[in-house]
Amino acid sequence: MSTSLLNIALADDDDDDRMLFSEAIEEIAIQTKLMLFNHGQELMDYLTQPKIELPNLIFLDLNMPIKNGMQCLKEIRNNPVLKDLCVAIYSTSSSEVDIEETFLNGANIYVNKPNNYSKLREAIEKVLQLNWQYHTSNLNKDTFLFRI
Amino acid sequence: MTFFVKYDFNTLCKTFLETHLNALGISYTLHSINEISIEEELSHEKQAALIDALKKCGVGIETDKKSTLVDRIKNVVDGMLRDSSQTSGTLSTYLSETLHYSYAHLSAVFSESTYTSIENYAILRRVDLVKEYLCNTDLTLTEIAFKLDYSSVAHLSGQFKKTTGLTPSAFKRIMNKKQTQNT
Numbered sequence: 461m462s463t464s465l466l467n468i469a470l471a472d473d474d475d476d477d478r479m480l481f482s483e484a485i486e487e488i489a490i491q492t493k494l495m496l497f498n499h500g501q502e503l504m505d506y507l508t509q510p511k512i513e514l515p516n517l518i519f520l521d522l523n524m525p526i527k528n529g530m531q532c533l534k535e536i537r538n539n540p541v542l543k544d545l546c547v548a549i550y551s552t553s554s555s556e557v558d559i560e561e562t563f564l565n566g567a568n569i570y571v572n573k574p575n576n577y578s579k580l581r582e583a584i585e586k587v588l589q590l591n592w593q594y595h596t597s598n599l600n601k602d603t604f605l606f607r608i
Numbered sequence: 609m610t611f612f613v614k615y616d617f618n619t620l621c622k623t624f625l626e627t628h629l630n631a632l633g634i635s636y637t638l639h640s641i642n643e644i645s646i647e648e649e650l651s652h653e654k655q656a657a658l659i660d661a662l663k664k665c666g667v668g669i670e671t672d673k674k675s676t677l678v679d680r681i682k683n684v685v686d687g688m689l690r691d692s693s694q695t696s697g698t699l700s701t702y703l704s705e706t707l708h709y710s711y712a713h714l715s716a717v718f719s720e721s722t723y724t725s726i727e728n729y730a731i732l733r734r735v736d737l738v739k740e741y742l743c744n745t746d747l748t749l750t751e752i753a754f755k756l757d758y759s760s761v762a763h764l765s766g767q768f769k770k771t772t773g774l775t776p777s778a779f780k781r782i783m784n785k786k787q788t789q790n791t
Contacts, residue, residue: 490723536634563782564789570773588723594733596722597682598617603739603781 466588469495469515471503471532472550473524477589479575481519481550484581490588500527504535507542514545517591519571522551522558530565537566544590546604568594568604583608612787614744618690628661640683642670678721680707681714685730689756691738701732735771738764742780749776 468485471522477511478496485492494559497503503520504527506512518536520529521608536542548563560569569587574580586608594604621641629636629644630655637645650658659669670676684706688699700711703726707714718726735755741752749761758764768776 487670498616560785564785586727589728592723592736593729597729598686599733599736600740603736603743603779605772605774605779 462552462585465474465497466490466492466517466592467513467515468492468517468519468588469503469552470519471497471499471500471524471529472519472521473499474521477521481581481584484577484584486587487581488588489606490592492552492586492588494507499524500532502530507536507540514542514557517550518550518585519550519587520567522549530562533562538570541554544601546594548587548591563605564578570607572608616650624665624667628658632661634658638688638766640680642679642683652673670727671703677709677714677717681726682729684724685733689730689734699726724756731767731771735768738768739772739779742776 464591465476465595470478471482482494482496485494495506497506498521503518507514520532522529524587529551533547533549534583536545536547543566546568547566548571549567550571550573551558552573553559554572556561569590571583588604593599611676617704618641622638625638625641625644633653634650635647637647639645662668670679678790681703685704688702700715703714704711715726718724718729722729724732737756741747741755747755749764750761753761753764756764758767765776768774772779774782
């Protein structure tokens with residue numbers, strides 16, 4: 461497993477956030493291949509194409525134009541092909557109501573967008589490690605809930 | 609009518625392997641749910657039949673030596689967490705005694721292929737068991753803490769919060785809501 465790449469998708473409408481995220485993920489020891497999407501619809505259009513390699517992990521911003529993160533999450537969980545994908549919500553909102561709602565709709569991880577670069581790197585690293593463990597160990601995926 | 613099913617993962621895997629090995633008339637010894645010794649030399653057909661039967665249920669044969677060792681480490685950790693009464697001493701001594709490698713070697717192999725330390729894995733796994741008990745049993749936190757060998761409920765809650773970002777009660781509330789939502 462150590463030689464394989466972890467495929468990651470990020471949907472975020474903010475240019476700077478996407479850039480910082482790509483830089484941070486580059487610095488992490490886990491080998492990754494990152495795909496970027498400008499909004500939810502772009503991500504969903506990609507995911508629903510036939511015969512593509514599905515990402516191992518999806519980061520979703522909540523507030524996006526055209527299709528927001530919550531809508532994407534619901535569509536992913538209701539799609540038989542996509543429903544088992546690991547989804548991490550990546551948002552500035554720290555309202556308990558928002559967080560609980562994303563979990564109820566099937567999010568696995570909730571990440572508050574950190575306000576500085578080193579914290580961002582740490583947070584992404586933690587998410588990747590968790591995802592890796594769930595990927596390779598006998599952990600119970602039904603209770604895969606984390607807040608970072 | 610809706611049923612909720614609970615699994616005992618260990619028994620499930622053991623029964624699964626026994627059923628398939630018996631069906632093919634193979635004589636074997638089961639060391640753990642990940643390790644089987646087969647006493648006879650298997651014919652190509654039998655080997656293919658076994659691999660095929662297991663594959664249908666999403667089970668594969670591990671061929672990479674390093675990941676086999678990682679799986680064995682995970683197994684020992686899982687076993688120790690599930691039944692702490694059988695083991696004494698620290699995780700590191702127990703691991704190196706059981707697997708006959710130095711802890712430094714085990715630890716290096718583990719970190720190299722999982723990007724995390726054995727200690728971190730053990731914590732994650734223990735929290736996963738707490739989650740399992742919270743969802744599938746009516747045990748109180750005190751009882752769970754005792755079962756999983758936590759020194760106190762405070763220690764359990766602290767580790768749970770630190771690892772998952774949620775308190776045990778918030779986690780349980782969300783899982784309950786999810787269950788009622790799905791029915």
